[in-house]
Amino acid sequence: xxxxVLDTNILVSSLLTYGPPAxxxxxxxxxxxxxxxxxxxxxxxWEVLSRKxxxxxxxxxxxxxxxxxxxxxxxxxxxDKNKKVNEEDRIFYDAAVEAGVYLITGNIRHxxxxxxxxxxxxxxxxxxxxx
Numbered sequence: 001x002x003x004x005v006l007d008t009n010i011l012v013s014s015l016l017t018y019g020p021p022a023x024x025x026x027x028x029x030x031x032x033x034x035x036x037x038x039x040x041x042x043x044x045x046w047e048v049l050s051r052k053x054x055x056x057x058x059x060x061x062x063x064x065x066x067x068x069x070x071x072x073x074x075x076x077x078x079x080d081k082n083k084k085v086n087e088e089d090r091i092f093y094d095a096a097v098e099a100g101v102y103l104i105t106g107n108i109r110h111x112x113x114x115x116x117x118x119x120x121x122x123x124x125x126x127x128x129x130x131x
Contacts, residue, residue, distance in 0.1 A: 002127055003034045003073075005041070005096040007089070007105035008048045010120060011064060015049070015056050020120035024104065025064065027127070028071055035068045036099040038077030040091040042069070075099045086110045093117075102126075 006024070013021035027033040037045075042065065049061045077095040085093045089110045096103035096116060103117045111117045118126070 001034050003101035005036050005103045007092050008044050009106040035072035038095045
């Protein structure tokens with residue numbers, strides 16, 4: 001099992017098309033990937049995935065977020081104000097730092113260069129080497 005924090009853009013992408021983000025969501029359902037989250041992260045997931053512009057099925061959104069909570073681990077996501085992080089993305093960074101897990105994002109440029117912050121494709125390569 002591999003532990004991760006998922007940026008919201010991973011969930012959005014997983015619902016839009018079948019690619020690396022959707023594979024990661026499937027790995028969560030299979031119990032291979034364990035998501036870590038905080039209450040602010042869950043609030044962000046609900047808010048973004050419920051936006052009318054995406055038109056996502058509310059049942060599908062609910063199932064996805066409930067799967068994350070059911071299979072995942074909650075953390076407080078204490079802030080590390082010493083790191084320069086886009087404030088909108090801080091909740092993900094802080095949760096990953098606190099939990100000591102990978103942060104998977106499609107917007108890697110929003111975060112400081114850290115070895116634990118990776119793209120979906122990098123993660124799938126990594127997990128392929130772990131299996």
